[in-house]
Amino acid sequence: MKIACVLTNGFEDSEFRQPYDALRQAEHEVVIVGLEAGQKVDGYKGMEQGVTVEKAFDEVTPNEFDGLLIPGGYSPDRLRAHQAPVDFVRAFFDADKPVAAICHGPQLFLTAGTFRDHRMTAWKTIQDDLRLAGADVVDEEVVVDRNLVTSRQPQDIPAFIRETLQLLRVPSRA
Amino acid sequence: MKIACVLTNGFEDSEFRQPYDALRQAEHEVVIVGLEAGQKVDGYKGMEQGVTVEKAFDEVTPNEFDGLLIPGGYSPDRLRAHQAPVDFVRAFFDADKPVAAICHGPQLFLTAGTFRDHRMTAWKTIQDDLRLAGADVVDEEVVVDRNLVTSRQPQDIPAFIRETLQLLRVPSRA
Numbered sequence: 001m002k003i004a005c006v007l008t009n010g011f012e013d014s015e016f017r018q019p020y021d022a023l024r025q026a027e028h029e030v031v032i033v034g035l036e037a038g039q040k041v042d043g044y045k046g047m048e049q050g051v052t053v054e055k056a057f058d059e060v061t062p063n064e065f066d067g068l069l070i071p072g073g074y075s076p077d078r079l080r081a082h083q084a085p086v087d088f089v090r091a092f093f094d095a096d097k098p099v100a101a102i103c104h105g106p107q108l109f110l111t112a113g114t115f116r117d118h119r120m121t122a123w124k125t126i127q128d129d130l131r132l133a134g135a136d137v138v139d140e141e142v143v144v145d146r147n148l149v150t151s152r153q154p155q156d157i158p159a160f161i162r163e164t165l166q167l168l169r170v171p172s173r174a
Numbered sequence: 175m176k177i178a179c180v181l182t183n184g185f186e187d188s189e190f191r192q193p194y195d196a197l198r199q200a201e202h203e204v205v206i207v208g209l210e211a212g213q214k215v216d217g218y219k220g221m222e223q224g225v226t227v228e229k230a231f232d233e234v235t236p237n238e239f240d241g242l243l244i245p246g247g248y249s250p251d252r253l254r255a256h257q258a259p260v261d262f263v264r265a266f267f268d269a270d271k272p273v274a275a276i277c278h279g280p281q282l283f284l285t286a287g288t289f290r291d292h293r294m295t296a297w298k299t300i301q302d303d304l305r306l307a308g309a310d311v312v313d314e315e316v317v318v319d320r321n322l323v324t325s326r327q328p329q330d331i332p333a334f335i336r337e338t339l340q341l342l343r344v345p346s347r348a
Contacts, residue, residue: 010218010248044218044248074218077251080299080302081297081299107299110303111302123255125281129284129306129307132284132308133307
């Protein structure tokens, strides 16, 4: 399957690297979509530097992708300051396509207004924001609700990867 | 007056430096309160590095301060992952003491539950979170509502400083 990984500066290093590598090892195609094609973006912990944005949001459409990966850190909050990433994320929910988001990833759901129809988890501070917005939030290492997989933090990455790969193996769950 | 400036790594450089300097130039005492006394913290833009945390939250009480300054960037979200900063912020609201927050600063109000009784502004993505939580949010360079001064972004700093200094000159507005 062809997966869009939305990414900009300030991402949490392992929350990008480990799911990205796991998806590719499972023979999915992963395209890094960001604010500017060719931009080099860095993780905020300094372990992942110079990751290349392959496509800008205005060069792709959600239709060409089968699923969406949203790493955490400060990347989601920076992305949601722009309209194109917000519209891009909303399109995956509208089409019931697989979405996997970890840590601060669900901040994009708040701005896109796509937090209402799925049970989810997130980084603990974002759990607060989601609950205040009326979302159905639980504090668990991974939550799968139909086409949505969410996790809280780097320690949850193995469970996050396991359930994301499972969702992509069984698209009829979506 | 004695002002607590709550700060940790990832703050927005100018949103700390300029209000901090302006308060001191106006002969207010400003104490940098953070997660660990003696810690050196950095702005995420690299212009302010090695700012020393003077007091940890467990070494101070809100009672010893006359007001609160919350710079933006990623510092507020990191602080609100801990209970002590959240309780510290809430105490200033409970006592109707002056609070000045810019950019991501109001993220602390979401977790502290102190966003309901004042009109405010914030960085545009945090405006989304505040609106979804039911706060009274406007998109203006500075909003003063009784003891609370809020602004959106670095460009608003002159207005933010002007209204914060005015609030501290006229504590009866609180």
